[in-house]
Structures are given as C-alpha cells and as structure tokens.
Amino acid sequence: MDLRHLRYFVAVAEEENIGRAAARLHISQPPLTRQIQQLEEELGVTLFIRTPRGMELTQAGELFLEEARNIRSLVEQATERTQRADQGKLGRLDVAIFGSAILDAIPKLLLAFRNHHPDVKVVLHTMTKAEQIEALRQRRISVGFNRMLTPLEDIGVQQVAIEDLLLAIHADHPLARQPSIRFADLQDHPMVLFPTGARPSFIDRVIGLCSESGFQPQISQEVGDAVTGVALVAGGFGVCLVPESATTLQFPSVVYLPLTDTPPNFHVDLSCIYRKNDQSPILAAFLETVEEYKKTSPGSRR
C-alpha cells in the first residue's frame, strides 16, 4: 500500500465517481480504477460497491475512509513539524546553569528565546562548571552557562554579559558609613568568597584583583554561590564581592556599594558554552538569541 493509494481512495470516496475523482487528481480514469482495485485486493476487502451511477462506500470502506484521512493528515503534520524542527522552532533544548546564575541575564535570555521559539521546550539543569563540560560532551545538555570560561578543543564559548563588581556589605558595617569605599580598604576586613568547587572560578578572579591592588583578602568563609554569600553578609560574616546582577537579591540589612580606586578591568563575565560541532538548529537559534540579547541590553555589559 502506498500513500498514493490513500489519496486516490479518498478522492474516489468523496466524489463517489471514478471519472470525477480522476479529473480532480489530474489523471485519467483507467489507472485510477486499477489503483482502487489494487488497494482492495491488497486489503482483501471490498471498499466500494459499483453501481451504474458511481461508486458507493461499503461499511468497511467508510471505516477505511476515516483511517485514510487520519493517516494523510498525520503525514502532513509530520512533514510540517519536521520542517519546523529543522528551523529550530520545535524541539527541546537542555540548558545547564550554575548555582546563582538564575539572576538577571539568564531569565531574560530564556524569556526572549521562548518568545521567538514557543514550541522549543527549554529544560534547565543546575550543574557546576566541570559537570557542565562533561554533560556537554555526553550530549546530555546543549548549552551551559558559567563564568571564567576558557575555550577548549571541542567546546565553544560565547560571552553573554560583562558585569561590574559591587561590594555586598552589612548596613551597620564600619565601611558602610564612608561616602565611598576604596578597593584596597577591604584589606583589613574579612571577606566571604564563592563559589567552592572547580577552579578557575570567580574566587580566583577576586583574589587576582586583590593582589593587583596589593593585598591578600582575609577569607572569612567560602560558600557555594552568591545567594549563600550575600546571606552570610547579612549574618555579619564580612563583606563579599558580587556581580552586579546579585543586586536582585534584596536583604534588609545588606547594601550594595560601588568601589573606587579599582584595578583595571574590574568586571566579571557571564558566558555560555556549547559543543563546537553541534549542528543543531535549536542551538544555532539559541546562540543567535544570545547575540541579539547582547545588542539590545547594553546596560549589562561594558
């Protein structure tokens, strides 16, 4: 059986007349007769009763008509959906994020992507940097978000944003009384650092910036992510350098202050990583959305 048989059968069933059906199908009558005969023979079922006035469906034919229409519409849907999938408009994208990256940029990015590709199901996974790279290689995810990423042989990097660093500090802290805080003044104050885990990370960036300013930070506590870090600041464990997107975390007793006399390039990046050889149209569409986001959100990059 062929899809052609179904197309022909539906035409004959609807016209109840082989000649008219043949005209509608742009073929002549005899081949159509033969195709219908073939179909009946293959099924072993009489689908039509031939009358001098035309073709009339049997009960089995009625049923087969329903089925044939179903199949034809399913075929149509299949091609259409496949084409949409090919254009990256249908499917699934597995995205890894890190502990506190749910702030600011990423939600906006995902929202923008959703708007352009409403039928792509975005699945979020929380992973550390090392887990992300492993999951990328195992194809469990297609995109990972993180900071301080370096390109690898098989892993591409695309920058999403560059953020200023701010100081999260307790409102009652002595430094918080000053009109402005010089970066080097942090030397004498215990500091909360994050994240623990795979190096190099944001921790190394902070320590590097301190040493550029000529001091070693007093480490009060190392924690897993920015959320925990700011929570410890609220609990009086010290101060904490955070990316500006952390300001979406509002604690009653924590204020975010800019720093002066900072070393050059007092920023931290947010980037995404992906398999370089990933041909997926969905990934291409996603990276395009990232590019678009960078252009339309100049406030979050320097």
Next chain:
Amino acid sequence: MDLRHLRYFVAVAEEENIGRAAARLHISQPPLTRQIQQLEEELGVTLFIRTPRGMELTQAGELFLEEARNIRSLVEQATERTQRADQGKLGRLDVAIFGSAILDAIPKLLLAFRNHHPDVKVVLHTMTKAEQIEALRQRRISVGFNRMLTPLEDIGVQQVAIEDLLLAIHADHPLARQPSIRFADLQDHPMVLFPTGARPSFIDRVIGLCSESGFQPQISQEVGDAVTGVALVAGGFGVCLVPESATTLQFPSVVYLPLTDTPPNFHVDLSCIYRKNDQSPILAAFLETVEEYKKTSPGSRR
C-alpha cells in the same frame, strides 16, 4: 513521499548504517541511499548527518522518526480494522424494536451477537412497524423487529421465534377459578387489546383467532404495548391475550393461563426485517446469529 520512504527511513534510523539497513530491507545499498536523499529533498530537511561510521539522526530526524513510526503503526491498524469491519466484527448496527419486544428473545439475541462480535456497537431504537420500514429504506437502521410482518419488494423477513399465546388474567377473575379455560369462553369477558397503530398487527391476529372460534371479542381498551396491556389487566380492565414472552412481566395480581380448544395455529410470530439489497457484513453476521439462536432455543418456537 511514500510509505516506502518511511519504511526505509525507519530502517536506516534504527541501523544507523545504510548498508545494514539495506540488507534488512532486502535491497542493495545505492537505491536506499537515493530514497533517503529523495525524502530529505522533498522535506527540505537534513534528516541524517553522514559520518565515516554511519548515519546519525539530526534533531529534526529524531522527530521525524517518531512521526514515521506513528504513521506506520496507524497504517497497520487501519488495514487490520478495515479487514475486521469487512468480516462484520467491527462497526455499528442500528436495530429497531417495538414497544414491548424488549422481552425474552431480543435481549438474548443481542447478547449472543455481542459475544461473537464484541466490537460491533449495537444501537437500539424504539419504532412502530411503519417507522421501522421507513427507517430501513432511509438506511437509518439495518434491522427491525416486529410481529405479523409480510415481505415487501425491497424488505426481507426472517423469523426469530413463534410464541404460544397465553391469557393474562386477574387472579380474582371468575374465569381464573376454573381448572382450564376454553378459548371460546372469553366471548363474554371484556378484553384488552394491543398495539394501537399500524395494521395489520397483533390486534388483527387476536380478532382473527376469535372469529375462527365463532365470537367477536368485547374490546375493553386498546393500548400501545403488552406492558400497558398487562398493567390494565392488573387494574381489572379485563383479560388480555399475550405472547408467552410477556410472562417475564410479573404483576402480583396477574396470572398467565393456557387456553384449551383453541383454533389451529394459535401462535404469533416474532421476526426481523432488513433491506434485501443490504450487503453489510454486519447484517449478514447478525442474521446468522438469529439463525443460530433459533436452532439453540427450540423452547421458544413451535
């Protein structure tokens, strides 16, 4: 696109290798390559990425694989269901019954048919004799049950059962005290007759039997069906001749008694009617069940 394309595509997708897939399909490799290329071209979508180790599905290909499997299984189901419909094992049978025919034979018959053809949906309609014939001609029903039917040009009749006639009589009625009741003794007692409506009917049979015995019945009341008739007997309106299947109606004050000295052929038939030119396998199966029923229920015919 063809069902062949789908079959080939699924094979290649499953084997991830054109050569092996070709072997599985019992064709050589080059035609298979070409068919896959055709499919991709027609869809305008790259379904596979060719690697030196074989064929790997793209994301769009993964989706199309699901769809292709769906379609193929639907095609399989369609042929199977159509064949079952052709054998009268799947479909719908519209059956008309008359007022009180729901007694005895018809439920048993329908039950037997259900057992042999569980996927045929039997739909019951209550209709008078005239309505049944009109509905048959308009193809709204396929079978009708009634009594006293005569074959017509386009309508076939098949007898289902022949029932004895009994007298429904109030337990306190004077005649009910006698050891046996002679039919002619009904002459002096008012009688409830049914059904009203299209003639000839059961009414005419009863009147005919009376005149064969040499009397005219005293008509107490004409009612629509046996159920109402027996109810009036219970209410003291008189006696009522009923087919023996009416004994399934048990009223506390009504008894059913046989009659003696009856004219010959003191019976009434129950038959079904159908379109003579109806080729439906379901009807054929139903009439066969009727035939079977007559053989296995000798008690209900004489």
Next chain:
DNA sequence: TTCGATCATACCCAGAAGGTATTGGTGAGG
C-alpha cells in the same frame, strides 16, 4: 601509507504507473 568501512554516483533494466481506445452494463428518455 594502505586497507577497510561507509556513503555517494553513474548507468542499466524491469516493473509499475499513467495514457488512449474500447468494451460491457445499466438506467433514462424518445
């Protein structure tokens, strides 16, 4: 570098789909 595995291409053949002409059967109208 060579060999083996894999997919792609070139070319041929056979079978099947489609076309034209005609037959057979049935019902409406003169």
Next chain:
DNA sequence: CCTCACCAATACCTTCTGGGTATGATCGAA
C-alpha cells in the same frame, strides 16, 4: 422497445522510477 448517455472495466502501449551492479570519494585505523 430501442437508443443514447454514463459509468466502470479491460486491453494495450508508453513513460517514469525504483532497484541492481559497478565504481568513486572520504575518512579512520593499522
């Protein structure tokens, strides 16, 4: 009652396409 119109079926031819064989191109492993 006959004829014509209409419809499906058949016969036969043509064309197209799916499948076969032989071969090429590419890449990875030995």
